[in-house]
Amino acid sequence: MKTAVINIGCKVNQCECDSLMTGLIALGHEVSDELVFADNYVINTCAVTKEAERKSRQVIGKVKKINPKADVYVIGCASEKNAEQFEIKGVRYVSGTAKKEAVLRMLSGVHVEPIPNEYESLPVGTNFRARAYVKVEDGCNNFCSYCVIPYLRGRCRSRALDDVISECLSAAETTDEIVLTGINLSAYGLDLGTNLAELLSRLSDLPARIRLGSLEANVIDEAFISALVSAGNVCPHFHLSLQSGSNEVLKAMNRHYTAEEFAEKVALLRTYFPTAAFTTDVIVGFPTETEETFEETMRFVREIGFSNVHVFPYSRRAGTAAFPLGSLPDEVVSDRVKRLSALRDELKREYESAFITSELEVVVESTDGVYQEGYSENYIRVYIPDRDYPTGKKIKVTIEGERADGLVAR
Numbered sequence: 001m002k003t004a005v006i007n008i009g010c011k012v013n014q015c016e017c018d019s020l021m022t023g024l025i026a027l028g029h030e031v032s033d034e035l036v037f038a039d040n041y042v043i044n045t046c047a048v049t050k051e052a053e054r055k056s057r058q059v060i061g062k063v064k065k066i067n068p069k070a071d072v073y074v075i076g077c078a079s080e081k082n083a084e085q086f087e088i089k090g091v092r093y094v095s096g097t098a099k100k101e102a103v104l105r106m107l108s109g110v111h112v113e114p115i116p117n118e119y120e121s122l123p124v125g126t127n128f129r130a131r132a133y134v135k136v137e138d139g140c141n142n143f144c145s146y147c148v149i150p151y152l153r154g155r156c157r158s159r160a161l162d163d164v165i166s167e168c169l170s171a172a173e174t175t176d177e178i179v180l181t182g183i184n185l186s187a188y189g190l191d192l193g194t195n196l197a198e199l200l201s202r203l204s205d206l207p208a209r210i211r212l213g214s215l216e217a218n219v220i221d222e223a224f225i226s227a228l229v230s231a232g233n234v235c236p237h238f239h240l241s242l243q244s245g246s247n248e249v250l251k252a253m254n255r256h257y258t259a260e261e262f263a264e265k266v267a268l269l270r271t272y273f274p275t276a277a278f279t280t281d282v283i284v285g286f287p288t289e290t291e292e293t294f295e296e297t298m299r300f301v302r303e304i305g306f307s308n309v310h311v312f313p314y315s316r317r318a319g320t321a322a323f324p325l326g327s328l329p330d331e332v333v334s335d336r337v338k339r340l341s342a343l344r345d346e347l348k349r350e351y352e353s354a355f356i357t358s359e360l361e362v363v364v365e366s367t368d369g370v371y372q373e374g375y376s377e378n379y380i381r382v383y384i385p386d387r388d389y390p391t392g393k394k395i396k397v398t399i400e401g402e403r404a405d406g407l408v409a410r
């Protein structure tokens with residue numbers, strides 16, 4: 001029996017898919033995470049934007065084309081939000097963000113379990129990739145005004161420190177890079193009387209480097225930075241969610257910082273990690289965003305000098321506080337997306353080219369037969385002439401040039 005487990009969403013979804021694949025292997029299934037011919041498909045859906053939700057439905061059409069007789073199991077945020085949209089011929093089971101292991105029991109019928117109050121453990125996932133994603137937290141208490149996730153994933157709940165450490169230790173046997181991930185990673189441990197800094201201290205002996213998933217600026221303070229510095233194995237790459245560079249828009253988004261405070265956090269990190277990469281997410285076209293406040297965001301993004309920006313056109317989500325505000329015209333949003341994306345490309349190039357002639361440590365991921373590629377500690381995609389370096393292992397390289405989507409090493 002072959003089962004394909006397809007992730008439409010974030011890294012947390014990916015960790016869950018890995019756990020389910022591991023459980024399926026234990027049940028004797030052959031598994032794949034690609035859109036290949038299979039007897040069953042498990043689709044872990046995403047609702048973070050309308051586009052993600054549309055893709056989640058679309059992939060069902062795709063798998064039914066590959067094998068019209070297959071059974072499809074739908075789980076995740078989009079089905080938590082609206083299970084009925086997945087009542088499609090061939091879909092055997094629809095659930096939400098809870099009790100995903102029910103898929104392993106191959107239940108049938110449309111049923112959404114209540115969202116749990118406590119961290120729900122799935123079987124520890126096998127690492128199917130060069131870098132290992134370890135989920136440490138679920139849910140979010142922030143209620144940003146545009147975001148539907150707290151309604152679908154529930155409140156913050158953290159995985160026990162010892163469980164995280166034991167999964168990291170076993171992942172470190174197969175990879176030199178572990179990515180800690182959570183819906184609100186910055187809130188890790190607060191419900192358990194610990195915090196992210198404590199987790200990093202406990203992981204300081206790990207024989208692998210640690211990359212932090214998306215962080216909220218508010219988590220950055222002297223105590224947190226001192227944990228990063230003394231751990232010594234955390235990648236100098238910080239993904240700090242900005243969303244807007246305008247204080248007016250940040251307030252309307254219910255984000256709890258100002259642009260000035262965000263800039264102070266970046267400056268503080270740069271005193272300890274001077275060449276670190278700062279990446280971010282920006283929502284373009286929030287309903288109260290004007291041309292002036294968008295320009296403020298553009299200026300702010302340039303001032304910080306992000307090495308990459310995920311540019312998201314605003315997606316209006318029913319049930320959120322911002323929903324009644326409506327949407328800006330599509331052409332205004334797409335024009336702003338274009339302008340911010342052009343700035344993103346310029347800043348990315350600027351940041352990356354500064355590393356030509358430097359040494360970087362790359363965890364090798366894949367090859368096209370000519371070049372092996374992977375990410376450096378500061379999250380630059382690096383291409384290395386293929387010498388059969390082992391996947392998942394770190395190698396030190398000297399950068400000698402650049403190409404459209406990264407750097408080239410010798």
Ligand code: SF4
Binds near residue numbers: 141143183
């Ligand atoms: S921090 Fe904001 S954007 Fe992120 S999941 Fe929580 S509510 Fe959504």
